[in-house]
Amino acid sequence: MEQYPTAGTVLAAAETDIGESIEPLGLRKRTAYFRRASAQLLARHDGRVPDSRSELLGLHGVGEYTAASVLAHAYGRNASAVDTNVARVLARVFGSESAEPESSEMWDLSDRLAPPGRCDDFLHALIDFGAAVCTARDPNCESCPFEATCEYETERSTDE
Template sequence: MRVEDGDEFVETLLEWYAENGRHDLPWRDPDASRFEILIAELMLQQTSAEQVTGVYDEFVEQYPTAGAVLAAAETDIGEAIEPLGLRKRTEYFRRASAQLLARHDGRVPDSRSELLDLHGVGEYTAASVLAHAHERDASAVDTNVARVLARAFGSESAEPESPEMWDLSDRLAPSGRCDDFLHALIDFGAAVCTARDPNCESCPFEAACEYETERSTDE
């Protein structure tokens, strides 16, 4: 696959996602609130979807709003997310909730700069919230997304901080479908284009993928 074949890549990936994506993840429910999506994105930092699934439903049921989070005891929040590790997220939730209440009447902002001002929110999380909570045209690159794009397009850099990766993601992102596109990249990286022992035999890009070509040559 080459960068100039970007439209075909996106179309094929979205078709794969429609059939194979993890559509049952609770934070992908169309009825999930913007605050619940923000909570999910904070939980998913350095944590698998499987781990987050184990605590997410109960957490957002108990703490559905910024006000509910801030009203809870810090120890209660910590205990609720303890299975995820990274206890510093307790501070993320409480400080971000306080900022939402003080600056945005408890609502999740829809601008990149305002999202980045929230405690615990970085470039990837801000872009994800824009795409998933506000249905904005925004692309985001984490380790898994960078791996998929680097392999498919033969990029020399697979670092998520690489400007090349973000530029490629921006160019590929389909207007009006960035939400699905980001989910598709994440799910494809988790199910097929894994870090170790990728399932190239079931990959729809096998014939054109630069990574598979090099892998076959090495074998």
């Protein structure tokens, strides 16, 4: 954000420099998207990031997850965004068959659970919780606040 604060600064930079800057974020493959989307922002939106889902989805490299994330985090909207971590936590707690982040069940669930006005905090909390406690390979159920009600943990302890 400090290095490329505007769409214009993205376009003025060399593609290799942008790639190196965003590589630590695991986003190097998105370098071309950033440049194309930046050109679109300048051409269509006067350099501003739009605050509507349909306009966001019209930008290169922006899908449902990114559009919802921008709306929740940049504009404080009640927009749920389900990534791998969020889907895993929700599927385990509620005993869903599918933990796919594309699953409409996960998006509906997230929509219903997110407290109005604090969707961004809710999503951050779930992402952090999925990375620190309810991890993919070794969930720390013994110290989890959902231990008593989580479907996954109930099933697991019944099997033991």
